[in-house]
Amino acid sequence: MRFGLISDIHANLVALETVLDDMGPVDQYWCLGDIVGYGAQPNECVETLLDLDHVAIIGNHDAASIGKASPRSFNGEARRAIEWTARQLTKENTNYLKSLPETMEHNQVLLVHGSPRDPVWEYITNQEQAQEAFNDTETPYIFVGHTHVPIVFVRDSQGKIFDGVPEDGMALRLGAERVLLNPGSVGQPRDGDPRAAYAVVDSDKLMVEFHRVEYDIEEAQRRMKSSGASEWLTTRLAHGR
Numbered sequence: 001m002r003f004g005l006i007s008d009i010h011a012n013l014v015a016l017e018t019v020l021d022d023m024g025p026v027d028q029y030w031c032l033g034d035i036v037g038y039g040a041q042p043n044e045c046v047e048t049l050l051d052l053d054h055v056a057i058i059g060n061h062d063a064a065s066i067g068k069a070s071p072r073s074f075n076g077e078a079r080r081a082i083e084w085t086a087r088q089l090t091k092e093n094t095n096y097l098k099s100l101p102e103t104m105e106h107n108q109v110l111l112v113h114g115s116p117r118d119p120v121w122e123y124i125t126n127q128e129q130a131q132e133a134f135n136d137t138e139t140p141y142i143f144v145g146h147t148h149v150p151i152v153f154v155r156d157s158q159g160k161i162f163d164g165v166p167e168d169g170m171a172l173r174l175g176a177e178r179v180l181l182n183p184g185s186v187g188q189p190r191d192g193d194p195r196a197a198y199a200v201v202d203s204d205k206l207m208v209e210f211h212r213v214e215y216d217i218e219e220a221q222r223r224m225k226s227s228g229a230s231e232w233l234t235t236r237l238a239h240g241r
């Protein structure tokens with residue numbers, strides 16, 4: 001079976017549609033949270049997912065947009081985007097976001113937005129945090145989002161951790177070693193590469209493949225501008241920061 005791994009869509013429908021098109025058919029989509037927040041089309045992104053066979057977990061922006069977390073934990077720009085998003089979301093889409101769990105286990109994989117011990121909020125950016133995440137769960141593979149930066153951590157049988165940045169087209173074997181990975185962000189990359197990021201898991205070959213794809217950033221920016229998004233949030237899409 002093939003699973004499409006998408007995270008941090010952030011209401012960027014232009015990027016989401018491009019990623020789905022580039023990925024081609026998969027058996028199921030796994031979404032690692034932050035479907036909404038920042039971008040111009042929160043309802044359309046939720047509805048696109050609802051049309052697909054998918055599972056999803058909740059992210060911090062999703063939680064804040066439906067009143068499950070206080071917008072006050074966000075900086076000014078993010079908070080304004082969350083308040084705008086909360087006003088846009090239909091009742092049905094709000095209820096869908098409310099139904100999302102914080103973690104999910106699937107075929108030896110733990111899906112979580114942040115980290116196993118702090119599923120909605122904690123960022124995993126370095127080897128120490130990855131080691132703690134491995135210690136906090138027995139599930140062999142951990143797939144996270146939240147940082148918007150693609151990264152892979154591998155823990156060998158001695159407990160030693162290695163990390164690497166997955167380039168476009170890179171494939172990683174899911175073998176005996178434990179793996180923690182972040183596919184990067186569909187709708188708001190922050191690793192300096194503005195292309196949308198995603199990954200595909202092949203459970204028969206036990207491989208994960210990482211991808212980047214160019215999308216029409218100017219169109220996404222036009223939609224943000226007409227929704228009243230700030231200049232700063234709009235321009236950062238082009239920089240991938």
Ligand code: ZN
Pocket residue numbers: 008010034059061146147148
């Ligand atoms: Zn996010």
